[in-house]
Amino acid sequence: MKVWHASLLVPAVAALLASCAPRLGAAVQVPQITVEQTALERLDPPGLGIPASATVSLKLRVRNPNPFGVRLSRVDGDFYLDGLKVTQVSAPGVDIAATGVSTVTVNVQVPLSNQNLGKFADLAVGKTVAYRLEGSFEVDAGALGKPTFGPYTLAQGVIKDAPILKAPEFRFRPELAKLTFGNDGIVLELGLEVHNPNVLGFRLEAPLELRVGGVAVAKASLSGTVGAKNAGVVYTRFQIDPLALPQALIQGRFSFSVAGSPVLIAPGITEKRFGLEVLTQGSAERR
Template sequence: MMLAIRSTIAAAAVVMLSGCAGLGGLGQVLQAPSFQVEGAQQAQLRLLGPSRDRPTGGAAIRLYARVRNPNPVGLTLTRVVGNLALGGQRAAAVSFPLGVPMQANGESVIPLDVVLSFSDVPGLANVAQSALTGQPIRYALNGTVAVDAGLLGQPSFGPTQLLEGSLRVAR
């Protein structure tokens, strides 16, 4: 009797371990959170005047992302690292330490704030002109997303395009 129980447990363990090995790591066990532009809140750009830190002025940008956890387990969205492009020009490297808990199969709206100096990105003159004239400005946020899934680990996903949309000057 004990031999039959041990054999059953051993066989089950072999099946479970071989199944995990075939998955190729946590990236295939967990799905990446999905990002989309939050339609209820408009992305904003505020022009910043010259200062000691930004002698030619700059911009404060707030993007709103609706993030969905497609997994049947809760996780914490820990970091987004990547690049923000404005008007087709790379504008800033971004790193958002987040710590946002995500329920299983849940959604959250997350504001993402970026401040940049026009002197750091001379190719953004057309963006500044569009902002001053009230024209919409196209943006794209590309990057890698990291999560903490507890016992399932801390995988990262990407790089990929996370958000794409347009923003206007907030008045």
């Protein structure tokens, strides 16, 4: 989710702010801050059993109009979505050469609440959401002082691109597999590692089928939760009719594939279903 924006700092505002600075600081022209790029980096909604939070990245571009180098030593402000204040912003310091430009990226952590969840839900499903960054900043100009400018609107714009939900990646973990033979048939227990490439955390549900030689021999299901851009392990258990795998009874091992139709559920935000496909494959052996 990437959006490019223009600065709102007009010369009249710059002149007014400069006139309010300390005497030495008045010789310092106001650096211009723009938000070049915004992105919803991650969103873990409530109901996943992990802290509900969102991360928004702001790429700030700072232009120094002065004929000498300065350091933007502090940027403090408030970040708004559709007029609702969702968090405070503190940017790290950055050095800017004379008449030069520097960039700094700020990752803003936002604990989700009943008040702001709807705004992030709108972002996740592709609705246009207006943002505004209100704040002030301090400039370290050496012998010319450390004037502070603001508070005022540093930048504003809209975010309107929804993240595309991709299917998670499943990996067979051999050390988590257990194959047993008993009176109730053949039982295969699996631990599957699930990698979530999305900025959205979800609850995962999937009907599964176990295939041996391309033929379905058992069915099961799995469920679990995986945070945004994270990984986790989910477990499932197949009970197999011995008559379906006579060779397994003789040899004590077999190769298989697991097919399924994953359903990703972000509570209160969205849900996406994927078609039946092979998720992973491996082999099991009686220990």
